[in-house]
Amino acid sequence: MKGRRGIVNALREIDKQWQRRVRPNQRRLLVNARTAMNYGTMAPVVERLQLDPRIQLYFTASESPAKTAAIYSEAQQPFKIIDPKAAAFMRFDAYLAADFLWVKLPRGTRRIQTFHGVAGKYRTIYDSPADSMRGWDRLYFINQRRWHHFIKTGAIDAGSTAARLIGMPKLDCLVNGSLNRNDVLTSLGIDPSRRVVMYAPTWSPYSSLCAMGEELVKALGEAGYVVIGKLHDRSRETQYANSGGVDWGARLEPLLRRTGGMLVTGGNSSKYLPGADVMITDHSSLGFEFLLLDRPLIRIELPQLIEKTDIEPVYVELLARASTTVFNVKETVKAVEQAFVDPQLNTEGRRSVANEMFYKPGGATERAVIETYEVLELQPANRD
Numbered sequence: 001m002k003g004r005r006g007i008v009n010a011l012r013e014i015d016k017q018w019q020r021r022v023r024p025n026q027r028r029l030l031v032n033a034r035t036a037m038n039y040g041t042m043a044p045v046v047e048r049l050q051l052d053p054r055i056q057l058y059f060t061a062s063e064s065p066a067k068t069a070a071i072y073s074e075a076q077q078p079f080k081i082i083d084p085k086a087a088a089f090m091r092f093d094a095y096l097a098a099d100f101l102w103v104k105l106p107r108g109t110r111r112i113q114t115f116h117g118v119a120g121k122y123r124t125i126y127d128s129p130a131d132s133m134r135g136w137d138r139l140y141f142i143n144q145r146r147w148h149h150f151i152k153t154g155a156i157d158a159g160s161t162a163a164r165l166i167g168m169p170k171l172d173c174l175v176n177g178s179l180n181r182n183d184v185l186t187s188l189g190i191d192p193s194r195r196v197v198m199y200a201p202t203w204s205p206y207s208s209l210c211a212m213g214e215e216l217v218k219a220l221g222e223a224g225y226v227v228i229g230k231l232h233d234r235s236r237e238t239q240y241a242n243s244g245g246v247d248w249g250a251r252l253e254p255l256l257r258r259t260g261g262m263l264v265t266g267g268n269s270s271k272y273l274p275g276a277d278v279m280i281t282d283h284s285s286l287g288f289e290f291l292l293l294d295r296p297l298i299r300i301e302l303p304q305l306i307e308k309t310d311i312e313p314v315y316v317e318l319l320a321r322a323s324t325t326v327f328n329v330k331e332t333v334k335a336v337e338q339a340f341v342d343p344q345l346n347t348e349g350r351r352s353v354a355n356e357m358f359y360k361p362g363g364a365t366e367r368a369v370i371e372t373y374e375v376l377e378l379q380p381a382n383r384d
Helices: 002-022 036-049 065-071 144-152 169-174 181-188 208-222 248-258 269-275 285-293 303-308 313-321 329-341 347-357 364-376
Strands: 027-032 055-060 094-097 110-113 138-141 163-165 196-199 226-229 278-281 297-300 324-326
Touching: 027 036, 027 364, 036 055, 036 065, 036 094, 036 169, 036 269, 036 364, 055 065, 094 364, 110 364, 138 144, 138 364, 144 163, 169 269, 169 285, 169 364, 181 269, 196 208, 196 269, 208 226, 208 248, 208 329, 226 248, 269 285, 278 285, 278 329, 285 297, 285 313, 285 347, 297 313, 297 329, 313 347, 324 329
Parallel strands: 027 055, 027 094, 094 110, 110 138, 138 163, 196 226, 196 278, 278 297, 297 324
Antiparallel strands: none
């Protein structure tokens, strides 16, 4: 077995060297995404690499090839769409994914995992994996905690050369001053003088969306708030059991519009967060991301959601520490009212958890880009 692997690796190296002679200053990077949200987490890094004419970008959607155009509908050019079967016949210098998607690339490539969230759901897959992650050449960890979890469960070795502490590139925009509340609301057609609440439930049949979403949206509207709904991509697709078989986009949009609110869609949800004065979630990665703005967060506790989605207990505790916990619609509306009365309440908890969850926000894109150039074996392009 080892002898066969050695022969395969030798042939791949010959192939690589031949490609380098044919196109010495060119590199090919294959990007794979499960959803538009997946791509949105990688987009800041990809967009930086697209500025370099030496790098050819190829986009694929191995899990749902028929949805490739929709997944990358917001992606900037230049890039080429490629079917995963066609990709198997090509040689790529690097492969980039924000989920544990694995494409067969017989000619070999170096694989980079960026991750796409921090909520800790389905922990034996994403946060404390039961399977080895040694097949990845780079793991761009968002925080130190997950890195330690990977070591603790044996997914990687303590001295892994693949592990890098990067942070979360898509969140750089929340701390670098490029976005502000009024501009975001104006772009959405919402009057900045209104009190704005974002409702961002997670994706599960046990989520607050399925349990009380309609009732909550109605109650908030009646209380005079403008509600921005941010649903998980798959909460809008009735064929998925985790949406409860309901197209929640179609269900909630009329209710939101009635009181001046709306649903926001697309892969990059971060650009909408500064428009909200308060956020309501159950256990979504967006709840943690919102902490970087140091604004009130309200958490709807649903014990069945925590149990059924196997959330890492420490993440439940962290989100609770940074938020106000409620259990029903009435308590939620009351908590929103209190948040507007005293928005600085629990600011210390929010800042503490944000610091723990996101490594050095504001510089994650730069760190990821530098590491990716290293994987591609290229000197970074000058940024004049």
